[in-house]
Amino acid sequence: MLGLNRRDFAMLLLVAALALFAPFILNPFPTASGLSQFNAGYPDLMQRFVIFGIFAIGFNILFGLTGYLSFGHAAFLGVGSYSAVWMFKLLSMNVLPALVLSVVIAGLFALLIGYVSLRRSGIYFSILTLAFAQMSFNLAYSVLTPITNGETGLQLALDDPRILDAANTAGSVPVTSLFGLEMRSAVTLDLAGWSFTFSVGYYLCALIMLVAFYISVRLFRSPFGMMLRAIKTNQQRVNYTGLNSRPYTLAAFVISGMYAGLAGGLLACMDPLAGADRMQWTASGEVVLMTILGGAGTLIGPVLGAGFIKYFENIFSKINDSILHQWFSFLPDWMENLLVNIFYPFVGKGWHLTLGILFMLVVIFLPGGLVQGGQKIARKLGFGKKSNSDTPAE
Amino acid sequence: MGILNVQNVNKRFGGLKALSNVNLDVKENTVHAVIGPNGAGKSTLLNCLVGKLIPDTGTVTFQDKSVLGKKPFEINQMGISRVFQTPEIFSDLSVLENVMIPCFARRDGSFKVNALSNMMGQRDMVDQAEQMLIDLHMIDKRNMHAASMSRGDKRRLEMAMCLVQQPRLLLLDEPTAGMARADTNNTIDLLKQIKAERDITMVIIEHDMHVVFSLSDRITVLAQGTPLVEDIPENIKGHPKVKEAYLGEAA
C-alpha cells in the first residue's frame, strides 16, 4: 500500500495513530491529580515532539544511512527559522510560503556546506560541519544582525510590510495561519476529570511529520537508500562498482538539511521568532542524541528518540525540590531529605546532567538505540523471528 | 591491438622506480596472468589500470580509449571490474542486496537519485541478481548477512558482484591469497567456469603458480618493475630468466 510493504505500512499506520491520538495518549492523568505534571498532551509540547521528530528523521537520512556524522545540523534548523520569520515579516502570515522558503533556503545552504565538507570523511567531516555551524552561529550574533537581529532574535513587528496581507487595522501583531486557519486556535474537550486540547498547529505539524516520515520510509527502501547504505559499509567497493559516491552523499546531506530547515520553519510557524541559539552546536548535539537514542539507521528510531528526549526534558526540568519533597513526604524526614538531595541534581536545571548520563549509557550499552534494545527484549521473550529484515534498516 | 593495451608505463615513488617501461597487450577473451616476486610492481601496475594511481609516463588504453586520469568509478563504467586481494563486499547488507547494487550501477550509471521507487519492486533487477547467484551456486544464501559468510563465500560473492555488471575485462588481484588449499581449488574451478561460460577477458595478478598455470592463456613475468618475458604457460615453466628472478628472491 502506498508503495510500501506490509511491515512498513503497519509502521506508518502506527506512527499516524500515535500522532492522531497524541492529545489522549500523552494525557493519561486527570487534571486534578498529583500526577498531572507528567502529562505532556498540551499543544506547545506536542508540537515540539513532532517538529524535532522531523529534524531527527532528516538527520537519520544522513547519519543513519551514510554514516557521516554531522555536528552542524542545527545551523540548518536556524536558517529555516530565520527564513520563515522573514516570510512572515515581508509577505504574509500564511505558513505555506514560509515553510517553502525555509526548505529551499536550508537546502541551498546545505548544498554549499555539504559541497565543501563532503570532500573529507570521518572525523574531518564532523569537525568541518562543526566549524561551519559555529561560524554561522557567530555570524548570526554579530555581523548579520540586520538579518538576524543578533542577540534579541528576529521577531515580528506591527509595521512589517506583509505585502500580501490586508492592512493591519487591529493594532496588534497578527498570528500565523494556514489560509485563515489560525495556528494557535484550539478546541478543548473536558471529559470527566480529563482535559484534552486539540490544536490546529499541532495537527498541521503532525501531518507534515507523517509526510516526512512516509518520504523517509520510501527513501530507505529505494535504490538510492541502498546506495547510501553501501557507501556507509564500503566506500572503496562503491567506487569500484562504478558509482560516484560524492553526489550521493551530497544529495543525502541536502535532503537532511531540507528536513532540518522544515523543522526550523515549523518552529517559527508555531511561535514566530528565531534566535541564534537555535544554531548552537549543543543543539546539533541534541539531534545526534535523539537519533542514536532511538536507533540510528532505523526508521522509527529517530521519532521515538525525539519524543523521548523532549518529553523527559520537559518533565525533568519542571520538577523542583518542593515537588521532590512532596513525593517523598511519606518517608521519615531524614530519608526524605536524603532522597531529595540525591535526586535534586538530576532534575530541574540539572536536566542536562541526566541528558549527558543518558547519552553515555546509550552509546556504551545500547549502540543500536531503543529500537535495538526493544528487539533484543522481544527476542528474549520469544517474539523475535529470525528474518533477514532484521538487518539495520528496521 | 588487444582489448587492454599498456605502453611504456613508468611509475616512480620518490627515488624508487616501481615500474619501468612496462608493455602489456591483452587479447580479447583470454586470461592473462602477471606474475613476479614480491615487490616486482604487480600491484602498482594493477593500480595504474583501475585509476588508483596515475603513471608518470606511458599510455593505458582499454578498447582503444585511454583510461589515464579517469577515476575508478569512471573506469568501471567503461567495463572494467576489479576483484580485491581481500574480498571487498558490503558486509552490512544481505547477499542479494550486494549483487543488486552493481546491477543498479550498470543500469543507472554513476549517479542517479532514485529515491522513491521501491528497490525490491524492480522485478527485472531482482531477477538479474538472482540469476547471477544461481550461476555461482549461492542462491540459497541470498538472504544471508554478507558479514557472516566464510571467506570463500565472500570471494564468490565479490565475483558475483563484478560479473553481474557484465564487464569486458575482469582484474583479479591475488584472488587466492591467504586461502586454504581447498578454497584455492574452489576458486580455480569458479574462474574456469566463468571463463568457459562467458565472453570475458581476465587479467590475474598472482603469486601462486598452481593457480596461474591452471588458468592462464598467456603469462607476463615482472621483476623489479620491468617485464622479463611474455609467453604461453608451457614456455614460461622452464624459462631460465624466470627461475633466476624467483631464485634470486629466495637467496
Added chain:
Amino acid sequence: MDAIILQTLNGLDKGSAYALIALGLTLIFGTLGVVNFAHGALFMLGAFCAVTVSKLFQLSHKASEATGVDFMGQPKFEDVLYVKEWFGNDLGAWLIDWSVPLSILFAIPIMIGIGFIMERGLIKHFYKRPHADQILVTFGLAIVLQEVVKYFYGANPIPTPSPMAFRGSFDFGVMLGFDPNVIIYPYWRMVYFAFSLTLVGGVFAFLQFTTFGMVVRAGMADRETVGLLGINIDKRFTIMFGIAAAVAGLAGVMYTPINSPNYHMGMDFLVLSFVVVVVGGMGSLPGAVLAGFMLGILESFASLNEVKDIIPGIDQIIIYVVAIIILLTRPRGLMGRKGVMEE
C-alpha cells in the same frame, strides 16, 4: 608597527591555551587513536582546581572578637581564616595571594588521577569502536563533567585573581623605543606564556629523551610492531592519557586569572582546539603547538578595528575560515603525517 606587536602579544595567551589543549588532544589521538571530545572539560576541571584551592584557603570560622562588643551589646564575631590561624598571619596571607600558582601542586595529582580513571573506566572500552562512537561518548562525558561543576560552583564566572606581584602591566613599548603606554602587556599573561612554553618543552623533552617517551613515540608511529616487541604499550598509553589530562588541567589552572572560569569554558575552547589540531595536522605534536599559537595570534589580529572595517565580523570567524581553507587544500594539515586518519 606598535599595533602589530601589541596584537601579537595579545594573541599569545589564547594561543598558549589552544596549543596546550591541542597538544593533549594530539597525544591522546596519536597514542590511543581516540577522538576525545571531553578534553575541553579537562581544561575546565583544571581551572576549577584553582577555584577550589582558593576557596579552601578562604575557609573561615566565626570567632568572638577579643576587642569587645558591638553597639547592641552583643559580643562581636569576626571571620577567622583557617590558613591564617594555622600558618600565621603572614604566611596565611601569602598562601591566599598565591593560591593560583599553588593550585598547580594540587591539580597535578588530581588531573592525572582523573585521566587514569577516564582512560581505564571509559575510553579503554572504545578503542575498537568507530570514531563516531568515541566522539559521542566523550561528548556525553563532557556534558556530565560540565553539569557536575555547574551544580557545585554555579553558572556564574568565578573571579580568581593572580598574585599581587603579577597584577599590573609591563610596558613593552618603552623598551622598544615607543612612547609609554602604547604597548603594555599584563604581567600575568607573560607568566602564562612562559608557563606554556615550559610545559610544551617539558612534554617534548619527556618524549624525546626518556625511554618511556621513546616507546610512546614508537607506539604512535606503529602500534602493532611495538606491541609485538613484548612491550606493554597499553599501560604506557594510560600514563600518557594521564599526562595529557594534566597538561590540559594545568593550562586551565593558570588561565583562571586571565578569564574568570565558568562551567562551559571547556566547550568553548574545545571546538577551537579541535580546529587547531586539524589545522596543525592530526597526529603531529609540533603541528598542534604551532597551529595553536598561529591561530591565537591570527584571531587577535582579526579583532583589530582596521581589519574589521574592511571585513566586518572577520574576528568571529577567522579561525574557522582558516581551518576550512587548510582542510580543503592541505588535508593533512600543516604538519600532518601521512596515513593518519585517512580513508
